[in-house]
Amino acid sequence: MQVTKLAIPGAYVFEPKRFGDDRGFFSETYNQKVFDELLPDTNFVQDNHSLSRDVGVLRGLHFQTPPFDQGKLVRVTRGKVLDVIVDIRVGSPTYGQHVAVELSADNWKQLWAPPGMAHGFCTLEPDTEFLYKVTNFYAPDHDAGIAYDDPDLDIDWPVTPDTVIQSEKDKQLPKLKDFNSPFQFKEE
Numbered sequence: 001m002q003v004t005k006l007a008i009p010g011a012y013v014f015e016p017k018r019f020g021d022d023r024g025f026f027s028e029t030y031n032q033k034v035f036d037e038l039l040p041d042t043n044f045v046q047d048n049h050s051l052s053r054d055v056g057v058l059r060g061l062h063f064q065t066p067p068f069d070q071g072k073l074v075r076v077t078r079g080k081v082l083d084v085i086v087d088i089r090v091g092s093p094t095y096g097q098h099v100a101v102e103l104s105a106d107n108w109k110q111l112w113a114p115p116g117m118a119h120g121f122c123t124l125e126p127d128t129e130f131l132y133k134v135t136n137f138y139a140p141d142h143d144a145g146i147a148y149d150d151p152d153l154d155i156d157w158p159v160t161p162d163t164v165i166q167s168e169k170d171k172q173l174p175k176l177k178d179f180n181s182p183f184q185f186k187e188e
């Protein structure tokens, strides 16, 4: 498992090995030992799986507020996305900044988004399946987000307002500057 630190403190890309043979491949997609070493006390409690049929489906930017905040280990098993995390931890040296990583069934990358990230993705291929482990249970009353196209975030999404496909809920999300972030940055 190759692990790469990202520009946002606490965020990583994992690249699990894939062993190919005539039958196909085998891959350890999660190993608790890797997390125990790098991110002790991380405890996954729920696995999620979504399918996005079209190119240009944009889900995000989402998070749950404390005490139901979630770390997320995300990956793609079919298709391709541009995955984005935005640091919304008050006091963080990278507050308001983002990292974008392409995740695909081909590159087999996983992204670890620690709690305090607004997270979203945009599909680059049809029928994209997105799988992720989260460290807290779904809590609809703590479901929150910020607008993907907030100009202050300056994210280079592969969609325009004419082509983007969003949920009705996501069309109503506020800008970061209009959101009072409850997340505080803690040194690692």
Ligand SMILES: Cc1cn([C@H]2C[C@H](O)[C@@H](COP(=O)(O)OP(=O)(O)O[C@H]3O[C@@H](C)C(=O)[C@@H](O)[C@H]3O)O2)c(=O)[nH]c1=O
Pocket: 048, 050, 059, 060, 062, 063, 072, 119, 120, 121, 137, 138, 167, 169
């Ligand atoms: C997130 C979630 C949704 N649901 C339900 C609520 C709703 O009826 C339906 C669809 O929910 P949403 O529209 O919020 O799904 P979606 O827009 O895919 O939300 C997800 O987006 C990505 C970017 C994330 O980071 C995730 O944490 C999550 O917020 O599924 C659950 O039952 N459990 C869950 O954990």
